[in-house]
Amino acid sequence: MCIAKTGVKFVHAAAHSNYDVGIYFEANGHGTILFGSKFYRLLSKAENQLILNQSKSLSFSVSHENNRAIVAFQRLRALPSLVNQAVGDAICDLLLVDSILCLQDWDLQRWDALYQDRPSRQLKLTIKDRKFLQIRKFSYFNSYISYLTFMILCLH
Amino acid sequence: MIQIPKTTFKLLHQNASPNQNPGTKISFQYGTAGFRYKHTLLPHVFVKMGILAALRSYSQQGQTVGLMCTASHNLEDDNGIKMADPDGGMLNSDIWEQYAVSLANAISVEDVHLVLQEIISKEFASIPNTNQRFQMKVHFGRDTRSHSAHLISLAIAAADSLNDVTHPTFRQSVQIIDHGIVTTPQLHYFVMHANSHLLPNAIPFHYHIHGYFDAICHSYLSLLNTKTTQGDQSSLQRPKQRIWIVDCACGVGSYQIQTLEKKLNQLTHSLAAQFKVVNAVNDGPLNDKCGAEYVQKQQKPPILYSEGLHQKRIITSNSRLQSELDRFEKISFLKCSLDGDADRIVFHYQTNDSQSSFHLLDGDKIAVLVANFVQKELTHLMKVLDKDEESDLRCGVVQTAYANGASTDYLKVCFISLISISHVMLRISIFVFCEY
Numbered sequence: 140m141c142i143a144k145t146g147v148k149f150v151h152a153a154a155h156s157n158y159d160v161g162i163y164f165e166a167n168g169h170g171t172i173l174f175g176s177k178f179y180r181l182l183s184k185a186e187n188q189l190i191l192n193q194s195k196s197l198s199f200s201v202s203h204e205n206n207r208a209i210v211a212f213q214r215l216r217a218l219p220s221l222v223n224q225a226v227g228d229a230i231c232d233l234l235l236v237d238s239i240l241c242l243q244d245w246d247l248q249r250w251d252a253l254y255q256d257r258p259s260r261q262l263k264l265t266i267k268d269r270k271f272l273q274i275r276k277f278s279y280f281n282s283y284i285s286y287l288t289f290m291i292l293c294l295h
Numbered sequence: 296m297i298q299i300p301k302t303t304f305k306l307l308h309q310n311a312s313p314n315q316n317p318g319t320k321i322s323f324q325y326g327t328a329g330f331r332y333k334h335t336l337l338p339h340v341f342v343k344m345g346i347l348a349a350l351r352s353y354s355q356q357g358q359t360v361g362l363m364c365t366a367s368h369n370l371e372d373d374n375g376i377k378m379a380d381p382d383g384g385m386l387n388s389d390i391w392e393q394y395a396v397s398l399a400n401a402i403s404v405e406d407v408h409l410v411l412q413e414i415i416s417k418e419f420a421s422i423p424n425t426n427q428r429f430q431m432k433v434h435f436g437r438d439t440r441s442h443s444a445h446l447i448s449l450a451i452a453a454a455d456s457l458n459d460v461t462h463p464t465f466r467q468s469v470q471i472i473d474h475g476i477v478t479t480p481q482l483h484y485f486v487m488h489a490n491s492h493l494l495p496n497a498i499p500f501h502y503h504i505h506g507y508f509d510a511i512c513h514s515y516l517s518l519l520n521t522k523t524t525q526g527d528q529s530s531l532q533r534p535k536q537r538i539w540i541v542d543c544a545c546g547v548g549s550y551q552i553q554t555l556e557k558k559l560n561q562l563t564h565s566l567a568a569q570f571k572v573v574n575a576v577n578d579g580p581l582n583d584k585c586g587a588e589y590v591q592k593q594q595k596p597p598i599l600y601s602e603g604l605h606q607k608r609i610i611t612s613n614s615r616l617q618s619e620l621d622r623f624e625k626i627s628f629l630k631c632s633l634d635g636d637a638d639r640i641v642f643h644y645q646t647n648d649s650q651s652s653f654h655l656l657d658g659d660k661i662a663v664l665v666a667n668f669v670q671k672e673l674t675h676l677m678k679v680l681d682k683d684e685e686s687d688l689r690c691g692v693v694q695t696a697y698a699n700g701a702s703t704d705y706l707k708v709c710f711i712s713l714i715s716i717s718h719v720m721l722r723i724s725i726f727v728f729c730e731y
Contacts, residue, residue, distance in 0.1 A: 148327060148385045153693045160673075160690040162666050164658035166697040168587050168639035172665060181680075181688055188680055204678055211675035213521045218669070221514035225383030225487040228480030229587070229633040229640035230551055234515040236642065236661060237537065237568050237629075239668045242522050247629055247644040251654055253663055254705040 147226065169227040172235075174219045185212050214242075297415055299408055300459035303346065306452055307404045310338040314402045323399035325392045327385070329377025330399060331366050334442040337374055341446045343398040343407065344376050345453030347414075349431040349469050351391060354418045355381050357429025358493075359502075361486035363479050364437035364447040368544070368588035368634040371581040374440055376450065383487025431457070432470040434489065434502070436482035438547045438636050439576045447473075474504070478547050478637035481507055508558045515559075519566040537568035540630045542597045544586025548637035549575035568629075573601045587634040587641045594655050596643060597632055659694070659702035666692050666706060 147169060154161030159177040164170030189212060192205045221238075223231045240250060313319050313336050323330060323340065330340050344362060352360045361379035369375075378386040378395070386392060394414050401407040433454050437443040457469050474485060481504065487493075489502040501510055543549035549572045556570045574585045579600025582588060590597055631642045642656035673690060692706055 148387065150693050150695055151384060157693070158689045158691045160669060160688060161693060162662055162669065162691070163693040164662035164665070165695055166658045166699065167591055168634075168641040168658045168661065170658055170661065172669070177688060185676055185680055192679060204675075207675050208679040210521050211672040214518060214672050215669075215676060217514045217518040217521075220510045221518060223480045223484050223511075225379075225483035226385075226480050227638050228478070228484070229548060229637040230478065230555060231480070231511055232640050232661065233539065233541070233570075233631060233633075234511060234555075236631075236640075236664065237539065238515055238518040239664055240629075241519060241537065241566060241568070243668075246627055247642055247654075247656060248646075250642075250660065250664055251644075251656055253660070253667070254701045256655075256657075256659075256699050257701045 151226070164227070168229070168232075170232070171224060171227045172218060172222045173224055178219075182212070182216055297412070297460060299411060300456055300461075302456040302459050303453060304404060306342045306449065306456060307339070307407055310342045310449060311404075312339045312400075312402050314400070323396060325386075325395045325399070328367060329363075329375050329386075330395075331369065331373060331375035333372060334374035334440070334446065337376070337446055338449055340399050341376055341449040342453040343401075344378065344395065345433075345450030345455075346411065346457065347391075347395055347398060348378055348433045348450070349454045349457050350411075350414060350418065351378065351380075351386075352431040352433055353429055357431060359432040359434060359486050359489035361434040361436065361482050362447070362450055363482045363636075364435075364443045364450070365479055365547075365636040366438075366440070367479065367636045367638065368582050368586060370583060371440060374442055374446060376446070379434075379483050379486045381486065381490045382493055383483045383490075430468050430470050432472070432489070434472045434474060434482060434485050436474045436477040436479070436485075438479075439476055439550075440581065472502075476547055476550060477504065478551055480638045481551070504554070508554060512555070512558050512562060516562060516564050516567060519564065522566060536626045538626055538628050539568055539570045540628060541570055541572055542574045542585055542590070542599075542630070542632040543572055543576075543637070544588075544597075544633055544635045545574045545576060545579045545581045545583075545600065546586070546633070546635035546637065547576070548572075548633040548635075549578075551637060552633075573597075573599050575601060582635045585632070587632045587639045590632040590643060591641045591655065591657055594653065596630075596645065596653055657699070659699045662692055662694065662698075663702055663705055667709070670709075 147165065150163045150165065150170075151173070154163040154173045155175070158173070159175040159181075161173040161175075162170070163173075185208075189205065189209050193209075197205060218235075221231060221235055222228070240246070243249075314321060321332075321336060323332070330337065330344070332340075341364070348360050348362050352358060358381035360381060361383075362376060363379065364374065364376050366373035366375040378391075380387050386395075394410070397410045397413075398407060401410050431454075435447055435451055437447040451471055451473060454469050455471055472485075472489075474482060477485075484507055485502040488506065491501075501507065541548070541552050543552060552570050552572050553575075556572075559567050559570075574597065579585065579598070585597035585600065589595070629642070630644060631640055633640050639658075640661075641658070642660070644654050644656075645652050646654065669690065673688065694703060694706075
């Protein structure tokens with residue numbers, strides 16, 4: 140996991156350059172999965188090996204493992220063309236979420252129970268001219284985080 | 296020197312910059328979302344971006360670029376335009392963003408001419424004066440705003456006018472593909488697949504709406520197909536029918552969800568969910584008290600503008616009735632909200648226990664769900680594979696500082712790949728963060 144500068148361009152780039160399978164979703168619901176060439180090579184290698192394994196006579200537990208691996212292979216193979224790898228896409232993401240929930244027999248409550256959100260609030264402020272904004276910036280790793288204390292003061 | 300055709304000049308004259316009015320001084324900026332302003336300020340920007348997109352395509356050796364007309368989750372009155380680069384991503388060049396800004400802020404037609412000459416001399420000086428010529432290719436798309444059709448037609452006309460350029464090396468044709476009303480991600484998808492040589496995963500000839508729905512529907516069904524082969528215990532019972540109530544923010548998503556529903560119906564699959572649109576185009580005001588932006592920022596359910604719909608009765612009826620339906624009819628209703636140009640989605644549900652009955656599943660929850668799934672499947676696959684360099688796959692999640700700290704903690708504990716994390720978030724208990 141890494142934390143990127145906000146703005147979809149930077150997040151997308153970070154997912155692309157750091158990972159062979161890079162998952163990103165911004166809190167606002169925009170995101171996708173990116174697959175690198177190594178992932179596709181792994182799939183073709185896996186296909187050959189799974190076929191080979193099937194032709195061998197295997198013990199029950201090993202063949203069970205192999206069957207599960209075949210399912211995993213079929214699932215992973217479907218993902219790259221299910222998601223929109225250009226940018227986040229609500230329609231593709233809806234199908235992705237629906238199929239993951241369906242495969243696990245989960246409903247929204249079960250999914251929600253994975254962790255509990257910390258309280259947070261997002262506000263949008265309109266300002267006359269953004270040039271008036273003076274922002275103290277500091278960067279930490281590749282993150283780009285700014286505090287805006289005076290804005291909070293404005294709120295009160 | 297390349298002469299700008301008369302037709303181009305005419306378009307520029309007809310769509311003058313608002314800064315030509317004395318007393319008006321708007322500084323146009325190209326942000327992550329491209330240019331986004333009140334629609335009345337934008338006609339001249341569309342003309343200029345039409346020209347710029349064609350030039351961008353030429354500078355990329357004739358690869359396809361895209362222009363999308365939308366102001367995403369903003370209200371109806373705003374509009375915007377952004378360029379998609381050949382890889383389907385956002386315009387990825389600071390220099391070209393600067394060109395766009397210079398053009399948008401050029402006041403008179405003469406100023407525009409000067410900027411264009413500068414771009415041409417900088418970008419095309421290096422292109423050899425040979426017989427090698429590139430066709431410029433630009434894909435266009437727009438959302439459902441009432442002014443989008445007119446605005447995008449200006450960009451199309453401007454790109455088209457470059458066909459009249461008479462110059463020995465720059466005598467090229469411009470290929471224009473107008474996709475009409477599409478979602479923003481669809482337009483990006485078309486551009487990406489039109490340059491199919493660029494990516495390992497692109498599907499050639501899928502740069503249109505049918506290709507898009509073919510690809511995603513078939514992948515969706517093949518993913519669902521793995522459920523029966525796995526022999527889940529629950530598959531002994533008949534699985535519940537899932538009905539998604541999709542809040543489309545009164546925007547373009549409603550057309551595309553309806554197309555999706557039609558396509559899936561044709562393919563008939565027992566496990567496929569059904570998708571019902573609420574807040575379709577013209578049901579109510581775009582993005583106003585509905586859609587992903589509203590639901591996520593306000594943490595409230597969307598207003599349902601759609602009248603007389605069967606599903607409205609079901610949604611608004613009390614949750615008790617719904618849970619009874621759940622139990623007896625083996626149907627589960629699931630709700631989600633798209634934004635105005637369908638590039639974002641959040642999920643939500645309501646429980647009938649008093650005040651805090653609204654629950655939001657935002658992008659962080661989606662990331663965790665997807666990461667969980669991908670990791671589990673990869674682990675199962677890796678078990679039977681020989682270990683070598685290929686199986687050393689880098690798999691991970693990227694979050695922004697907006698991410699809810701709880702999701703970051705979850706991913707840190709449960710997810711394999713950790714590259715770096717900002718410790719700032721961990722030391723401070725209340726975190727104020729601002730994007731500008």
